[in-house]
Amino acid sequence: MAAGAVAARAGDLEPEWPCRVCGQRGGRLVIAHPEGRRWDVLRCATCGLMALRDLPPMEEVAAFYQEDYYRSEDGRRFPALMEAAVAWFRSRRAREIQQRCPPGSTVLDVGCGRGLILATLQRRGYRVLGTQLSLTAARAIRARFGIHVLVGELPEAKFEASSVDVAVILHVLEHTRDPMLYLRTLHRLLKPGGWLLVEVPNAGCPTACRYGLDWLHWDIPHHLYHFDWAGLKWALTAAGFEIATVRTFSLEYGPFGVMQAWLNRLFPGRRHFLYRHLSGLERDLPMFAVQAAVGGLLLPLALGRCVVDSVRSRGEVLTVWCRKR
Ligand SMILES: [Zn+2]
CATH class of the missing domain: 3.40.50.150 (Vaccinia Virus protein VP39)
Incomplete structure (x- = not known):
């Protein structure tokens, strides 16, 4: 990054970003991806759809x-x-x-x-x-x-x-x-x-x-x-x-997703581990035993959270x- 440049942050307006859906320009940064600008997510200021900054080949x-x-x-x-x-x-x-x-x-x-x-x-x-x-x-x-x-x-x-x-x-x-x-x-x-x-x-x-x-x-x-x-x-x-x-x-999607987000905060550096383990994408049995136990305790709370959010139409x-x- 050039000296004096400020890192992009969620909420920043990018007036020239072209929305691929409605064709208008201008979007707000929703996710500033740490692995590179190409994985950023922006929200179109006109149609409201969110998209990756660039479509991958x-x-x-x-x-x-x-x-x-x-x-x-x-x-x-x-x-x-x-x-x-x-x-x-x-x-x-x-x-x-x-x-x-x-x-x-x-x-x-x-x-x-x-x-x-x-x-x-x-x-x-x-x-x-x-x-x-x-x-x-x-x-x-x-x-x-x-x-x-x-x-x-x-x-x-x-x-x-x-x-x-x-x-x-x-x-x-x-x-x-x-x-x-x-x-x-x-x-x-x-x-x-x-x-x-x-x-x-x-x-x-x-x-x-x-x-x-x-x-x-x-x-x-x-x-x-x-x-x-x-x-x-x-x-x-x-x-x-x-x-x-x-x-x-x-x-099907709610409680597990909320629980996984909480686990991610409790076990930094192991993002989405439980999901990845259950999907066969990652193997670590001792870590699985720990996260499955903690996840089991969190799941009823996550379910409650989803119920509350869905009552507010934000599930x-x-x-x-x-x-x-
Ligand atoms: Zn748009």
């Missing part, structure tokens, strides 16, 4: 999602107990979709993970479509459930326009290179009056605002965009959707049901 992004992201042959990622929890959360999602649309309807799951929602709905008489970036995961879905999901980006998919009754895009939008293109594509694929269920981490929640990079869901550089309620509402409305309901409580996620106008 495609090859670099592909390297973040190497095939081992879904570790085992059948696409499982976590220990057995957590896998059971994931299956339960997916079956609840399937039920939520059923409440909006009867069997026989067409459901599209964008970035369909291990295909658990689609498999449940197919068993219950729905026509199911899915997309997935990982070839390994797509093959696992075909082998396990007999469902052919498209491998690739949604905007390139050859699905028929106005053919989908319900589209779901859960924890995907923040990973895309062009979230507006995804939302406009979904709008085109949905039938008039069709439903969209979107969920993203809530970058406006108190944990994100207070704990900076210790918030699990900044997930830089996997997450290229970040949404608080103002930003997501702007994006959905601009894409032609009418908002029906918004929730911010998530048993850890934004779950939005909206309709094609």
Whole structure:
């Protein structure tokens, strides 16, 4: 840094930063990343969306999602107990979709993970479509459930326009290179009056605002965009959707995320260790024993925190049901 230069800080205004979503200039620094300006997060002063300062090159992004992201042959990622929890959360999602649309309807799951929602709905008489970036995961879905999901980006998919009754895009939008293109594509694929269920981490929640990079869901550089309620509402409305309901409580993402932020403060230098250990990205059994014990004590408090935040509409996620106008 040049002599006399002042380090950038969260809140600084950068009048020339170009927003890739609305095309206007000017943004405020939200995260000043210690590993370099390219990983900074800025919030557009016009549309309110948050984004990495620069979009990383495609090859670099592909390297973040190497095939081992879904570790085992059948696409499982976590220990057995957590896998059971994931299956339960997916079956609840399937039920939520059923409440909006009867069997026989067409459901599209964008970035369909291990295909658990689609498999449940197919068993219950729905026509199911899915997309997935990982070839390994797509093959696992075909082998396990007999469902052919498209491998690739949604905007390139050859699905028929106005053919989908319900589209779901859960924890995907923040990973895309062009979230507006995804939302406009979904709008085109949905039938008039069709439903969209979107969920993203809530970058406006108190944990994100207070704990900076210790918030699990900044997930830089996997997450290229970040949404608080103002930003997501702007994006959905601009894409032609009418908002029906918004929730911010998530048993799946909330308490663990808050607990992990607290653990990060208690164990400096081991950021996101518990999550990384459970995901198989890091191994240190003595440290795991200590953090799992402390985390177990913190989890009920974290749950309480999430309940309080969600009552104020500032929980850890934004779950939005909206309709094609
Ligand atoms: Zn903008």
